[in-house]
Amino acid sequence: MFIEPEYDVIVVGAGPSGTSTAITAARLGLNVLVLEKQQQVGMFKRCAEGFAWGLIESLELKLPRKCWTQEIDGSYIYAPNMKEFLIDMGKTSGYVLERRVFDKWLAEEAVKAGARLIADVNVYDVIKDKGFIKGVKANFLGEDYEVKSKVVVAADGVESLVGRKAGFPLINNPVLMDSGFQYEMAGIELKDPHKLEFYLGTKVAPRGYLWVFPKGENKANVGIGIIGNSPETAKKYLDDFITKHDRFSRGSVLEVNAGAIPVGGLMKNMVMNGLILVGDAAHQVYPIHGGGIGEAITAGNMAGKVIWHCIEKGDWSEERLGDYNKLWWDKRGNALAKSEKVRETIEKMSDEQLNMLAASITKDDLMKIVDGNVAILTKTLLKFGAKNLQKKIFG
Amino acid sequence: MPFFKVGDLVKLIVDKNKCLSCGGCVSVCPKQALELKKYPEWDKDKCISCEVCVKFCPVGALKLKRD
């Protein structure tokens, strides 16, 4: 009824990567179909909802008030010894979204741009023909459909069925994935309802961190991301933390969320003949903090443009679609790869080293490190190393 | 051809009371032995019993039963 037999572009997944691709491609005049597995766009929240305003700019859209719950003007970071480190931005620098509303708003923008979107459609395979991906096989309310397209966009998240069915190499290394778990809590006490809280340490969150992202005066996403091969579950670590802190232990649970965060495994190649990967499906996540919404939007916008260009030129082979690889690596990939190096250095640090780092790092240096400056991190660590040695020798 | 398949000796049990259908296990499986339907579905012919999924699951909903 709703699904026609052929489109220029089929986007699988209506998360931010899929809808951003659809917005851009549809605005350029392409005939776009977006298919979403969930019964409701935005229902599948695998996210702490932290976001920065500017990240939407590539789409030339303004974030409507309804999409965010809380303005953020800084962060509290806690070292393993619980020493507090405040980063005060002095003004609003970010937001905690309501992903359900945000994802649905982006979906509506895609529709406004001329795309067609249908929820509750499960894509279960791709159509392959003569070395090209030529469409998808999907089920909509019990009926099977084969829909053809020039280009298929795998925007179907971290477990990307489309990518796997098309034969993309898998990341089979749990060390490159964080295991994430979260409660959306109400009735809790926050340090400051406009500041994020981050807790570090091998005992609190091995390799990753534990977060508190406020969604109101007494409400927040309280969650954790840990290395994917940890013998204890992410839930266990989070529960231990909550039990120990009265501010949270008496709170209520409004939602339970979980998910994998691809904090590594950036892909040199994200295209095939007639196929392009965006967002979590292509592991486009900032390796230090795991933020992927902004990356998804930026990449979706690039993918939409490249697809349009290829279709204009009548060639959507791997080679032509490969412009997307170049564009993305140039604008984002190299920065993300640097940030991955920083993460690899930090994850080797002991709690003692983390404590020392927190004790004397400046806000400016910290910001540079988060931006992927390995040199500053190394310099700071060497400084500690030298101090430590002096202490050992001279007492 | 191996003499026997690993999947004949083990069984992946999904605790549906715990599972949040987040797809984490599917995304770390090196053999595509899992697919996310309502809950993860296990393909015994592909499983190599590496237990990557079991360790990864954020809530500990997976167990590999060996008999």
Ligand SMILES: Cc1cc2nc3c(=O)[nH]c(=O)nc-3n(C[C@H](O)[C@H](O)[C@H](O)COP(=O)(O)OP(=O)(O)OC[C@H]3O[C@@H](n4cnc5c(N)ncnc54)[C@H](O)[C@@H]3O)c2cc1C
């Ligand atoms: C616990 C956790 C906390 C996070 N916190 C943050 C944060 O604070 N800030 C931030 O920026 N990022 C955060 N991230 C990362 C962020 O959520 C993702 O990077 C982002 O959602 C990626 O967008 P996407 O569109 O690529 O994928 P998704 O948002 O996962 O969307 C994929 C969509 O595809 C659909 N789909 C999947 N398979 C099929 C199929 N076969 N057929 C049809 N549809 C399908 C899914 O239902 C889903 O709607 C977090 C992730 C986790 C797990």
